[in-house]
Amino acid sequence: MNATARRQAFRAILAGDSCVHPASVFDAISGRIAAEIGFETAILGGSVASQAVLGAPDHIILTLTELADLVRRITRGGAPPLLVDADHGFGNALNVMRTVEELEAAGVAALTIEDTLLPRPFGPDATALLPLEEGLGKIRAALAARSDPSLVIVARTGALGVTSTEDAIARARAYAGAGADGIFVTGLSDLAQLDALRDATGLPLLVGSAKAGIGGAAVLAAHGARVALQGHHTFPAAVKAMRDTLQALRDGTAPKDLPGIADGATMKRLQREAHYDAAIRDFLGG
Structure with missing residues (x-):
């Protein structure tokens, strides 16, 4: 498949009624193995990219150039439609635009831009979120930067685990209003949160992390999730x-x-x- 076909395949997943688990990949061979096994989609996590390229933890020290180069190797190798964790877009909204341009050229099917305050600022180590207006500006910039309309832009928020369900809903509603193609959430602790996000946005949901025992793919699908991560076990394996x-x-x-x-x-x-x-x-x- 060419890049547009892979993007259309990812959009078909989001438009479906099932929830799939992406294969966590990190190079050309792992991507090919995922495709050979039959995974519908794959993901390159930010932490995995940092480990694979730098042998370093996920402290947002990987550069956009390094990420795009790695992505290009994976997509060129024949991986399933690839979802890439683009973190905070490597800076402000202008940097987000450059991130979208580079990752689109590298062949991604979808990418996430998150509203976490990154990289870590000076001071105590506590996860914080961007002001809603700034996070919204990044999503609007990402959407403006894509040249292939089939490229999937997913807005990611950590509000469920950092602030509140109400804040997560407000942020997701704003990102949906800007035109995001999906909402990626972390820190899910209750299926009712998924229902509220689905009802507020009307968008397919992607689940990055969830409370243990919350339910498998079929349960998540019934509450609006279309992609649910299982972690990144392939690299440590x-x-x-x-x-x-x-x-x-x-x-x-x-x-x-x-x-x-x-x-x-x-x-x-x-x-x-x-x-x-x-x-x-x-x-x-x-």
Whole structure:
């Protein structure tokens, strides 16, 4: 699929009546695996991007250029329609416009812009939100910056876990009024909150984090959620596999005896060796 087709596929998810779990991906191969398995969509989390590119925690020190480069590798590799956590848009509303331009060019299907005060300001460590007017300005700027109308712009708010349900509803209503395509919420603790957000905005909801036991995909779907994250477990799983393999080699395990290694056929398929072999025959006289 080209970028527009991927964006239309993501819009179809939002317009449907089911709730899907996105695959958490971080490079070309993880994106291909997600597509091969059949995930309808994928996500690149901000924390995962920071870990993958910098080996650093999610302190908003990744640059837009670094994020866009990583996104381009993932989308070029054939990942499912990709939702990207664009954090606060890397600055003010003008920076948000640049963020949308760069990520659209990199092939994302959807991106979120959040109203958290980022990066962390000087002083005590306490999560704070932007004033509503400033957050609204960022969403309006994001919408103005896209050139492909099929690109999905999602307004993200952390108000449920920072201020109140009433504030979350007010912010979501304002973002919906500006033209956002969906509302992404974190800190969900009650299904009634989803109902209130759905009724206030009429928009599909995306759930980033929720109280344990609140319900599975079918339950969330019935309350207006169309995408629900399950966390970002693939990157730490890959880290453990790499460390275990290196430790085994360091301890003297013979390469042929290493457990958990993808076989040759799997690697050839995931790196599209047949495609490149055909190109060699066609264009290099091989």
